[in-house]
Amino acid sequence: MAKAAAPAPAAPASAAPPRAPEGRSRDVMMRMWRDWLSPHWKRLAVNLMLIGLVAGTTSAYPLIIKNALDAFETRDVQMISLAPWLVIAAVTAKSAALYAQRLQTNKILSEVDRNLQVAMYGALVRADLARLDREAPAATASRFTTDILVLHTACEKLITALIRDGLTVIGLLGALLWIDWELTLYALAALPAAAIPIGNIGRRLRRIARRSNEEAAVMAGRVAEGLGGIRLSKTYRLEGYLADKAGETFDSLRRLRVRAADQRARIDPFLEGLAGLGLAVIFWVIGTRIASGENSIGEFMAFVSSFLIAGQSLRGFGTLYAEIQQGAAAGERIFDVIDATPAISDRPGATALPRLQGELRFEDVSFHYGEGVPALAGVSLTIPAGAKVALVGRSGAGKTTLMNLIPRLYDVSGGRVAVDGHDVRDATLESLRGQVAVVGQDAVIFDDTIARNVGFGRPEASREEIEQALRDANAWDFVSALPEGIDTPCGERGLRFSGGERQRLTIARAMLKDAPILLLDEPTSALDAESEAKVRAALDRLAEGRTVVVIAHRLSTIRDADLIAAMDGGRIVETGRHDELLERGGLYADLHRLQFREGA
Ligand SMILES: Nc1ncnc2c1ncn2[C@@H]1O[C@H](COP(=O)(O)OP(=O)(O)OP(=O)(O)O)[C@@H](O)[C@H]1O
Ligand SMILES: [Mg+2]
Structure with missing residues (x-):
């Protein structure tokens, strides 16, 4: 067998594991x-x-x-x-x-x-x-x-x-x-x-x-x-x-x-x-x-x-x-x-948020992972309740990082993130995260039944509500065709379903959660055209009446966004609607030209 002389893939996470001081x-x-x-x-x-x-x-x-x-x-x-x-x-x-x-x-x-x-x-x-x-x-x-x-x-x-x-x-x-x-x-x-x-x-x-x-x-x-x-x-x-x-x-x-x-x-x-x-x-x-x-x-x-x-x-x-x-x-x-006590936890005196309208504000936000160059610097952005905002930018620009600050997966290093005017760090994690639904690039499905996987969106949901969510998510066609229906086990990591099917299951989960804030991190980028059309229709239905922050690589999908924020090197370099930004001839126009030429 030929010894692989291939370049090393991305370095593994085998760096020094966390170490406690040596006690007696x-x-x-x-x-x-x-x-x-x-x-x-x-x-x-x-x-x-x-x-x-x-x-x-x-x-x-x-x-x-x-x-x-x-x-x-x-x-x-x-x-x-x-x-x-x-x-x-x-x-x-x-x-x-x-x-x-x-x-x-x-x-x-x-x-x-x-x-x-x-x-x-x-x-x-x-x-x-x-x-x-x-x-x-x-x-x-x-x-x-x-x-x-x-x-x-x-x-x-x-x-x-x-x-x-x-x-x-x-x-x-x-x-x-x-x-x-x-x-x-x-x-x-x-x-x-x-x-x-x-x-x-x-x-x-x-x-x-x-x-x-x-x-x-x-x-x-x-x-x-x-x-x-x-x-x-x-x-x-x-x-x-x-x-x-x-x-x-x-x-x-x-x-x-x-x-x-x-x-x-x-x-x-x-x-x-x-x-x-x-x-x-x-x-x-x-x-x-x-x-x-x-x-x-x-x-x-x-x-x-x-x-x-x-x-x-x-x-x-x-x-x-x-x-x-x-x-x-x-x-x-x-x-x-x-x-290990989590740094991200409820502050003493944290209050439960009321049902949110969904206004989001980033005020001079900076963030860095450990030491080194900051992933975000001086980001300010206001997203009105019910608006659809798209984050675009080259790989590594900080889009995912910015999005992760909303449900407090990480806390800002400087500045603040506010929902309906409340600093997210003053709210209880439960009331905050309960009002944010996420559909990501990789659909996370656990080794349990479809009903359970979708039901995580709202644990008290009835079977009828789960079925309705699956219908709204364009997932009912393949789920109802399964002999065991919503009681079908998904298998480890949901691998018995295709990428598009898994994606629609997670959309159903988000449907059921019915959160005022919806975060979409490129949920269709890995799908083929037909699958994408189904998922996209489901996402559009999911987005109705919510504040949506979407990270999109295919710029064709965000033409209708209320606001597009183009990011570069951890900063927002321009904001505006599709037509305005194209006219301005800045980063967004560049990205757009690049994709158009590639025929994306
Ligand atoms: N867990 C992490 N630890 C350390 N650095 C990270 C981590 N995640 C991201 N980074 C760094 O932070 C910067 C911003 O990353 P981020 O994932 O936000 O980019 P992105 O705009 O979402 O890129 P992509 O379009 O490729 O998804 C990058 O330089 C990246 O290397
Ligand atoms: Mg990303």
Whole structure:
């Protein structure tokens, strides 16, 4: 296959995703406990009891062993016959408690996962567009999967391992101290020193985890981007390019995972070595004692087995620490989404707008996306209620940007936008957006029935009203021909319908909404002539009695506009009616001449 030497398509949104300042892992996990886990405290308490039972029965093993071995030596028949039953009882209790505890933990944590996802999604759909623009949707979606999973695992370990291993260690330590406190202290002398290297490994792991979660998000973004544009990519033979580009993220993800594994892999051998050292001490001390008859074999066995089990739990602590560091990194990415407060929201004291007449005023409006050249500068324009205004201009002139300021998809950087004299920022978003209907270039249809998709225009609308809206939108001919009528599912992104059909469904939605202000962003530019005629007729009907702002590339469609505003470089350079502007011989006349020559 020929390697694509094609020019790179538009840069993907894989730039640095939003990043929260790095807090301490403990803070993240404390917050996890406070906000998300503690509401389940009752079930967690039951869980704790079950874990206690597991730890208790585990600590009982060495005691049974000790008594059994002593009984073997002293030929204590009663104890010898009891021992197997004690073992069975301990094992049964432990297994049952273990099973119940796992089920419980899973139930609680799945609920926590769900709640976090609900909170994240809620925050995202309310978030400012400016924030959403910063990260590819699929990359954001990975916070719902990868990060949730990592955090889930950390919490599971925290609940299970910390408490279970903690109790086990305490229980066994008690047993060890009870059997021989002196020896215990000898064997564990080196333990406190272990905290330092493990702490270092943990911090490194957290940094790596943070980067690998970010990289996983970029990877998800690239995969989705590649597959999303696969039709186009095939015709441009971009398979090689796409594979290479995604391959880079697979590679850096692999490198990060290897580094994380390397750090994690150091913990076990280190603790194992420490345990081995302790064991050697035990052998040495008890060996001498047994030789001098001070200790029995039973004591020795009980001590060694307790020590080995405690060693295992201690090792669990080491891995646990690593998991928590990774969980904290994921938790940060999750809270980062949940904490984002939208800048575009109701001001304190915002008032609900009354039903609008539809007068629109831009007063010395400027706007910039992030840093750099402003997209709009010094735009002033008054649109009387009920008028039809067309925005024209070359690509990048700022037409869409200007339109987006009306329903406050973005807020102005300077100046103000007013509807019927009310600054849009003083109105409640609900009352403002409820009175603005938008029909855009790409018809947004969700994977639901036609009735639902159209019904979003006015949720309380009856089926008859929906049907009427479809009729008014010239959509009834194809909808009524479907066997399931308005209950037909639209399929993902409405792809079972043609472009023109989808467009008419969105017009029906806007019909139903019956808003005094209508924004049309080139809704017919992608349609063929016949489709366009149908959509246009529907739009004309929709426009009746409303204030209409339309962005049109085909100038033939705006001859009848009450006002045409020609934009260039973020400014309005001329306004007037079609004939006036043609006569003036400015930008509009230029654009018109250009299109006329192309025969558009
Ligand atoms: N989300 C965004 N982030 C950063 N810059 C943007 C964004 N959207 C638009 N711009 C920039 O703002 C300027 C105005 O863009 P806008 O989309 O308003 O132009 P337009 O007149 O609608 O063009 P077109 O006719 O191609 O749709 C352009 O320079 C564009 O690159
Ligand atoms: Mg545009």
